[in-house]
Amino acid sequence: xxxxxxxxxxxxxxxxxxxxxxxxxxxxxxxxxxxxxxxxxxxxxxxxxxxxxxxxxxxxxxxxxxxxxxxxxxxxxxxxxxxxxxxxxxxxxxxxxxxxxxxxxxxxxxxxxxxxxxxxxxxxxxxxxxxxxxxxxxxxxxxxxxxxxxxxxxxxxxxxxxxxxxxxxxxxxxxxxxxxxxxxxxxxxxxxxxxxxxxxxxxxxxxxxxxxxxxxxxxxxxxxxxxxxxxxxxxxxxxxxxxxxxxxxxxxxxxxxxxxxxxxxx
Numbered sequence: 001x002x003x004x005x006x007x008x009x010x011x012x013x014x015x016x017x018x019x020x021x022x023x024x025x026x027x028x029x030x031x032x033x034x035x036x037x038x039x040x041x042x043x044x045x046x047x048x049x050x051x052x053x054x055x056x057x058x059x060x061x062x063x064x065x066x067x068x069x070x071x072x073x074x075x076x077x078x079x080x081x082x083x084x085x086x087x088x089x090x091x092x093x094x095x096x097x098x099x100x101x102x103x104x105x106x107x108x109x110x111x112x113x114x115x116x117x118x119x120x121x122x123x124x125x126x127x128x129x130x131x132x133x134x135x136x137x138x139x140x141x142x143x144x145x146x147x148x149x150x151x152x153x154x155x156x157x158x159x160x161x162x163x164x165x166x167x168x169x170x171x172x173x174x175x176x177x178x179x180x181x182x183x184x185x186x187x188x189x190x191x192x193x194x195x196x197x198x199x200x201x202x203x204x205x206x207x208x209x210x211x212x213x214x215x216x217x218x219x220x221x222x223x224x225x226x227x228x229x230x231x232x233x234x235x236x237x238x239x240x241x242x243x244x245x246x247x248x249x250x251x252x253x254x255x256x257x258x259x260x261x262x263x264x265x266x
Contacts, residue, residue, distance in 0.1 A: 030235065030248040040073070041065040042259035049266040054084040062261075069258075071103035080116075092118045098139075110143030129164045148193040149237045155184040156205065164214075174213040181206035186235060192243040207231040220265050228257040 046060025059079045066073040080094035094116040100109035115138050122131035135158040145152040160179040167173065185200045212226030236249040 030250045032250045033252060035252045035254060037254050038066055038256070039068045040255055040257045041069045042257060042261075044259070044261035045263075046078075046261065047264050047266065056082050058082070058263075060263075067103065072101045073103075074101060075099045082118075088123060089119070089121050092116075092120075094118075110141065112142065113140040114138065127166045127168060129166060131162045131164070133160045133162070134158075135160070147198075148187050148190070148196040148239070151185045151187060151200065157182040157184055160208075171216040172213055173216075175211070177208075177210040177212075179206075179208040179210070180204055181208070187237060189237050189245055189248050191245060193239045193245070194243045203233070203235075205233055222263040222265065224259075224261045224263070226257075226259050228255075228259070230255040230257060 042062060042064050044060060044062035046058055048056055048058040050056045057080070060077075062076040062078070064073040064076070065071065076096050076098055078094055078096040080092060082090055082092035084090040096114040096116070098112040098114060100112065101107075102109045117136045118133055119135075120131055120133040122129055124130075137156045137158055138153045139156075140153045141150070158179060158181050160177055162175055162177040164173055164175040181204065182202060183205045184202055186203065187196070188199045188201045190196050190199075208228055208230045210226055210228040212224060215223040215225070217223065230253075232253045232255060234251050236251055238246045240246060
């Protein structure tokens with residue numbers, strides 16, 4: 001009965017979120033830009049400590065590369081906590097300090113602060129583990145921000161469904177995933193920003209598909225190799241000095257992300 005309840009709950013959240021995500025605001029006029037492509041890389045190292053049977057802490061650093069893995073993009077330094085609620089659910093939170101690097105000017109840009117709040121449910125069907133994670137992500141920018149162009153903090157709902165195959169008598173665990181990023185508070189364009197009333201709109205800003213495999217070296221050391229393909233969509237909302245709006249541009253990019261992460265479990 002508990003397993004059926006867990007399955008029903010996961011399916012409910014999945015269907016509800018997908019229905020919400022498709023209810024986008026398509027009323028604004030926009031210019032659709034050509035799709036650009038980029039190859040990116042990620043390298044991560046972290047430590048996890050099981051404080052109790054149900055409660056764990058983790059911390060780590062991740063380096064990200066962009067421009068066809070030709071330049072440094074940013075460094076994420078994070079700390080987080082996870083609490084398991086029974087066999088099928090867990091909740092967690094995470095703080096990330098984001099150090100952005102401006103490769104054009106060869107220097108560090110203004111920092112960002114990010115907070116994640118997660119709820120995750122999982123069930124097993126034989127050797128396959130199916131999980132659904134709902135994450136609310138908020139990002140605070142420390143640089144100057146025109147609030148009628150970019151929300152600060154920016155709020156995004158990230159919904160991820162993931163299937164992991166536990167190969168018997170093997171240290172390898174391959175997986176597949178699909179994720180949607182749903183922008184919750186993008187400023188809605190107005191004819192004149194001087195009369196902007198803070199109204200927002202919502203839309204899907206990223207579609208992600210991924211494949212990877214985890215490798216357990218031993219009891220304390222784990223590796224994760226993955227490839228993501230991201231289809232990113234973002235609105236460039238800009239205004240002239242007089243206050244009237246320029247054409248709203250929908251910028252699109254396909255990102256091929258190759259990554260490896262290492263985790264040490266205390």
